Amino acid sequence: MAIFANALPENTGDGYVAAAYIVFFVLLMIYLAIMALRLSHVQRDLRDLQARTQESARADETTGRGATGGASQGHDGQTLEREPA
Amino acid sequence: MNASSRHPAGSTEIDHRPPGDGERASRPSVPGLRTLSILTVAAMGIALCLVFFYAPIELEEGLLQKIFYLHVPLAIVSLCGFVLGGIMAIAHLRTRDRSWDLRSYVTIHMSLIFGVGVLLTGSIWARGSWGHWWVWSEPTLVSYLIVFLLYATYQPLRFAIEDPERQARYASVFAIVAGAFVPLNFLAVRLSTSYLHPRVLGSASNLPGSMRFTFLVSLVAIALLFATLCSYELTAKRTRMLLRSRSRILGYQ
Numbered sequence: 306m307a308i309f310a311n312a313l314p315e316n317t318g319d320g321y322v323a324a325a326y327i328v329f330f331v332l333l334m335i336y337l338a339i340m341a342l343r344l345s346h347v348q349r350d351l352r353d354l355q356a357r358t359q360e361s362a363r364a365d366e367t368t369g370r371g372a373t374g375g376a377s378q379g380h381d382g383q384t385l386e387r388e389p390a
Numbered sequence: 391m392n393a394s395s396r397h398p399a400g401s402t403e404i405d406h407r408p409p410g411d412g413e414r415a416s417r418p419s420v421p422g423l424r425t426l427s428i429l430t431v432a433a434m435g436i437a438l439c440l441v442f443f444y445a446p447i448e449l450e451e452g453l454l455q456k457i458f459y460l461h462v463p464l465a466i467v468s469l470c471g472f473v474l475g476g477i478m479a480i481a482h483l484r485t486r487d488r489s490w491d492l493r494s495y496v497t498i499h500m501s502l503i504f505g506v507g508v509l510l511t512g513s514i515w516a517r518g519s520w521g522h523w524w525v526w527s528e529p530t531l532v533s534y535l536i537v538f539l540l541y542a543t544y545q546p547l548r549f550a551i552e553d554p555e556r557q558a559r560y561a562s563v564f565a566i567v568a569g570a571f572v573p574l575n576f577l578a579v580r581l582s583t584s585y586l587h588p589r590v591l592g593s594a595s596n597l598p599g600s601m602r603f604t605f606l607v608s609l610v611a612i613a614l615l616f617a618t619l620c621s622y623e624l625t626a627k628r629t630r631m632l633l634r635s636r637s638r639i640l641g642y643q
Contacts, residue, residue, distance in 0.1 A: 319453040321518035325511040332507050347630055354637055
């Protein structure tokens with residue numbers, strides 16, 4: 306932005322041009338920041354899910370039910386499908 | 391699960407489980423997203439360089455005219471996005487495939503964000519050129535504001551409906567009707583005789599070659615940005631839905 310700001314002629318007094326482009330980039334940055342925040346939530350949820358799945362697999366092993374080998378038992382008793390490739 | 395389950399952060403999510411095969415439709419797919427992103431960054435860089443270092447300064451408007459390389463492409467892309475959202479809604483109603491509804495939602499959502507950019511950059515230009523932030527007697531400005539406000543009601547309408555089937559269907563009907571209104575509105579403004587707002591395209595435009603080239607590159611750059619951000623949004627939504635579906639199956643939700 307500094308390069309483009311320097312490209313503006315000094316005598317025109319047109320801060321409006323800089324303002325318009327800066328507003329656009331700020332808007333874009335705000336949107337990207339919101340997206341990044343949402344993705345960090347997804348990452349956190351994914352980590353939680355992974356931890357709980359591993360925990361439940363370990364609990365199954367200790368209770369002697371054994372690993373399900375690609376399919377695990379949900380709380381509602383449904384057998385899960387294999388993860389799509 | 392409700393049609394609009396509430397996200398912990400407060401945002402509202404759409405439930406796009408298609409009847410029968412939820413896994414297939416909610417599977418995140420990112421083919422070409424990296425290429426699209428690189429192309430967008432390159433196009434934006436080239437467009438900015440052309441705007442500030444190649445395009446000549448206009449005699450009447452001076453440097454202020456350079457706002458048009460941003461404002462007009464944003465307006466064109468956002469209006470096309472609204473129409474595209476309507477076309478995708480037609481595809482949804484025809485095929486009953488919920489992924490079309492998701493695409494329509496994301497396209498309209500992105501067009502609204504671009505619409506904010508149009509209104510802000512347009513107001514800045516109007517202030518510099520006319521001395522006013524907004525001119526209510528100008529049909530181009532008011533008609534765009536009407537379209538923007540019309541689409542601003544899309545999300546509240548959508549998330550006011552709990553049932554996912556009805557939500558998707560009503561949102562599609564809204565998107566089609568509003569999408570049809572956009573070209574009609576544009577045509578009505580074009581036919582109006584008394585306007586102050588300059589014409590960039592069409593017979594009233596007399597842009598020299600270098601300005602036209604810069605404008606077209608800017609238009610392509612903004613269109614690529616729109617496509618990239620839509621792809622990001624779609625991928626993020628599909629990933630979230632897939633994650634939620636896994637959690638639900640595992641009984642964690």
